[in-house]
Amino acid sequence: MKVYQAFAFLSIFIILFYNCSLPADDEEKGDLKGGDTITPELPWEGEMDKFTINSKEGIHLNDPQEDAGTAYITIPSTSVKNTRWEFGVHLTFNPSANNYARFYLTSSSNILSGNLNGYYIQIGGAKDNVALYRQNGNQSKLLASGRELMKGNSSPKLYIKVECDNNGYWTFWTRLESENEYVKEKQIKDTDIQTSRYCGIYCIYTKTRCKGFTFHHIQLSNDVETNTSPDETPDNPDTDLPDNPDTPELPRDVRGMLLFNEIMYNNATDGAEYVEIYNPTEQAVILPALYLYKMHEDGTIYNTTILQNESPSTPLAIPSKTYLCFTKYFNRVVQKHKVGGENIIIIPNFPALNNNGGYLALSSSKETAPGHTFDTCCFRDEMHTIDKITGISLEKKSPELSSLNKNWRSSKHATGGTPGIKNR
Structure with missing residues (x-):
């Protein structure tokens, strides 16, 4: 037969x-x-x-x-x-x-x-x-x-x-x-x-x-x-x-489609560093990967980290009005901040963030050409609104607004941060 x-x-x-x-x-x-x-x-x-x-x-x-x-x-x-x-x-x-x-x-x-x-x-x-x-x-x-x-x-x-x-x-x-x-x-x-x-x-x-x-x-x-x-x-x-039915093309200029929203750069011993982003738009942003740049004050890039899904064949997706967090230590972040973890992605080579502060950029491409950068931000101790800052993240006052220094404050949450969820 x-x-x-x-x-x-x-x-x-x-x-x-x-x-x-x-x-x-x-x-x-x-x-x-x-x-x-x-x-x-x-x-x-x-x-x-x-x-x-x-x-x-x-x-x-x-x-x-x-x-x-x-x-x-x-x-x-x-x-x-x-x-x-x-x-x-x-x-x-x-x-x-x-x-x-x-x-x-x-x-x-x-x-x-x-x-x-x-x-x-x-x-x-x-x-x-x-x-x-x-x-x-x-x-x-x-x-x-x-x-x-x-x-x-x-x-x-x-x-x-x-x-x-x-x-x-x-x-x-x-x-x-x-x-x-x-x-x-x-x-x-x-x-x-x-x-x-x-x-x-x-x-x-x-x-x-x-x-x-x-x-x-x-x-x-x-x-x-x-x-x-x-x-x-x-x-x-x-x-x-x-490749994937939910992967629309990005516009030529992606500025503001994704924004930094929270940064834990001086973590407690039982916690971990992380970076959280937010999608303020009315549509999902879906792409193979994001690129996190560590920069000097003059904008010179000295470290690039690829932010991608735990399964590389699955696109990275940030639905409308949703938060997504990246860290090297998933369990530490979940246990420390008592969150579900569904919006937290493990990045094995997540870069160490300088406790003295620094500058970050989020891009849709390995290239640094105009229009590819979603957002840039600064983080440093002077931006905190409290004195004791170890184990306390910097978070946006208004997630939808730009990442100007005056739009940041110390996290008010009892655990020191709200990775993957709305700031409280």
């Missing part, structure tokens, strides 16, 4: 297995009573050591390394047109640009972290919504974006349904656990990719979220009604985005 025929046979078997065994939509109202007896029986493959699969939860990310990174698993599936995909998702956190998941409806490869051709649903990202994408190689195109139904939810539980009819019209619905019915999100026609070999799950996460994803009640079926009268105004796809 040819390989393709074997895949097709297995895919048909899986679809029939799903259809015969899963509860009807009106019987499954979003809880896990009775468990999920079907999902763990499917022929999963991939990074199996990073997941726990059982009848109680379904598929649960459980990275034994307890570190930042990505994880994926797949099952064979050749279904594209005339197919319905349904599944449940539970996150133990509010998704972000550094912590989100994809359910690959179709894929040409069983390695979901590499180049492939396929369609996927993204749960979270720079926005707290569900969206449909098409991926060609290492480029992704946003096809349709849904409501921000997870905004402000620290433990979202939802169900997602996607259909592709014989005419190539893609439609998807979402339903929170608290909702009784599915809500139709968007519809669009796209026939760019017409074959598949796999479907699967792909998680992107920071260190603190390595156990926070669960997928359950996964169902495929092929009784989709062909849409002869689709929506009159389907979404217009976004332009192609390289």
